[in-house]
Amino acid sequence: MTNSIHNKFLTAASASYHYQHRWTTITLLLLIIASPPLLTAACSTYSSIFSFGDSLADTGNLYFSSPQPSDKCFFPPYGQTYFHHPSERCSDGRLIIDFIAEWLGIPMLKPYLGIKNGEMEDLSVNEGVNFAVIGATALEDSFFEEKGPSSCSLQFFQNRLMTKFIEKGGIYVSNFDL
Numbered sequence: 536m537t538n539s540i541h542n543k544f545l546t547a548a549s550a551s552y553h554y555q556h557r558w559t560t561i562t563l564l565l566l567i568i569a570s571p572p573l574l575t576a577a578c579s580t581y582s583s584i585f586s587f588g589d590s591l592a593d594t595g596n597l598y599f600s601s602p603q604p605s606d607k608c609f610f611p612p613y614g615q616t617y618f619h620h621p622s623e624r625c626s627d628g629r630l631i632i633d634f635i636a637e638w639l640g641i642p643m644l645k646p647y648l649g650i651k652n653g654e655m656e657d658l659s660v661n662e663g664v665n666f667a668v669i670g671a672t673a674l675e676d677s678f679f680e681e682k683g684p685s686s687c688s689l690q691f692f693q694n695r696l697m698t699k700f701i702e703k704g705g706i707y708v709s710n711f712d713l
Contacts, residue, residue: 595623595646
């Protein structure tokens, strides 16, 4: 008698599990099917990125900060995987910020110092700019006051870019504290 009750309990529990599992699977499939339009809508709402950070996001500010870059990451084999040449990034390929820009349909970010030094084309209102520099959080403030983009990056952002965006009516607040 005990085995019969035990077997009925297992059968009921098993059926309940399969029923719950089936609905979980159906719900997940519906979410996956519905998500592309949501992702497309999210991607189309952003037209530029302004990046502040360190080596994980530096697209060339360290390279443009010295007259003769000597760091190993500015020479082969760095950059061979994606760019097929050294790309001013301390990476063999793209950085996280490059993937984010691609996902949002935005061009890769130009380094601020490349624009400031006149070595890269000036940015348009629809493009972002990258202020990130390798070692940004590890070096003394005096380094950035003398060389790095941090000394003037916020001033540049406030004076030049914010004016352009205010004129265009597009101010967006990020989740980052400046």
